[in-house]
Amino acid sequence: MNTLEQIEQLLGNEAEYLLGHTCGTIGREMLTIPGPDFVDRVTALSDRSIPVMRSMQALFGAGRLAGTGYLSILPVDQGIEHSAGASFAPNPIYFDPENIVKLALEAGCNAVASTLGVLSSVARKYAHKIPFVMKINHNELLSYPNKYDQILFASVEQARDMGAAAVGATIYFGSDESTRQIQEISTAFEIAHSLGMATILWCYLxxxxxxxxxxxxxxxxxxxxQANHLGVTIGADIIKQKLPENNGGFSALKFGKTAKAVYEKLSSDHPIDLTRYQVANCYMGRAGLINSGGASGANDLAEAVKTAVINKRAGGMGLILGRKAFQRPMKEGVEVIHAVQDVYLEKQVTIA
Incomplete structure (x- = not known):
């Protein structure tokens, strides 16, 4: 069974629906699509410095997807927000940060994204072997009663000192604290670029x-x-976003401003078209869209491959998948990540 047949088998009765879809909303010719020359074709035209270009190329040049323009990133920062117990109890080896990096290396990821503590604890052994993405802010749920706010846990300079290729951050757009978070992360991203690192923003609502x-x-x-659009506005080179599941938020909630064409012409109910609208808000792909893998469940392999197919066919740049991999034995986690990477390596899975 070849790779395409394996993808079709995992997609099951949705194979034709997803692989045969033609996007009639925003045409692919309007997009800046991922490719081996993305840094030369896109990053080099911006105001990003030569060191930032080098850092971007380091991300694109590592792992099984090296040279494709697509990204497969392992993110493991859940120990802070979801608690270490909730995150690592299913597979206690990942209480040891070295195993997080080993999983990313074994799976051939482009990068590993984690906390200051995780990455700094093994930096001298691994920072030159796989690109690091240091997450500088987090939400934590030990405070009682719980509150939901992204606060800085580390500085951009600490990421630079450990040799990180990029910094990552989250903004809770729409929250009471979002104004402060936007200001903090805009400043942090400016510093990161001045120090030669790329920037990745978790644009969550x-x-x-x-x-x-x-x-x-x-x-x-x-x-x-719109969260993506705000993220690119403050200097994110890559946007991380959850896969869209519906539409019409502005209309249903009766706030903000939009246009009927968003729903009538620029999107449809098809998941690829919904994700294409996310890509459009990333400056039509000038900033890459990587979708998150989501929580672990019973059908992780099939769900991860489905998400990868939707992201790639929409014009996205890859997947950032964590819990579906590290909450299971390492061998199985590697298999899930490889299956996702195979979608981006398979040339017959095209941009819709």
């Missing part, structure tokens, strides 16, 4: 009003798309 009895608009294409 967080507001209880975004979830109604009928739908959870935290994963609406229009709202997440």
């Amino acid at each position: 967080r507001n209880s009003a975004f979830k109604t009895a009928e739908k959870d608009y935290h994963v609406a294409a229009d709202l997440t798309g």
Whole structure:
């Protein structure tokens, strides 16, 4: 069985729906699509410095996807927000940070993204073997009662000192604290670029009003798309976003400003079209869109491959997948990540 047949088998009865879809909303010719020459074709035209270009190329030049323009990143910072127990109890070897980096290396990831503590503890052994993405802010749920705010845990200079290729950060767009977070991370990204590192922004939504009895608009294409647009505006080179599951957040919640064309012409109910709208809000792909792998469950392999197919066919730049890999034995985690990477390596899975 060849790679395409394996992908089709995992997609099951959705194979034709996803692999045969033609995007009739925003044409692929309007996009800046990923490719081996992305740094030369896109980054080099911006105001990014030569050291930032080198850092971007380091991300694109590592792992099984080296030279494709696509990214497969292992993110393991859940120990802070979700608690170390909730994150690592299913597979206690990952309480040891070295095993996190070993998983990324074994799986042939482009980079490993984690906390100051995790990466600094093994930096001298691994920073030159796989690109590091140091996450500088986090939410933590030990405070009681719980609150939801991204606060700085580390400085950009600490990322530079350990040889990181990029810094990562999260903004909870739509939250009461988002104004401060936008200002903090805009400044942090400016510093990161001045020190020669690339920037990756987790553009998440967080507001209880975004979830109604009928739908959870935290994963609406229009709202997440606007979060992406704000993220690129403050200097993110790469955007991390959840895969969209619905649309019409602005209309349903009756706030903000949008246009009917967003729903009537620029998107549809098809998941590839919804994700294409996310890509469009990343300056039509000038900033790469990587979608998150989501929580671990019973059908992780199939779900991860489905997400990769949607992201790639929409014009995205890859997947940042963690819990579906590290919450299982390392061998199985590697298999899940390889299956995702195979989607980006398979030339017959094209941009819709």
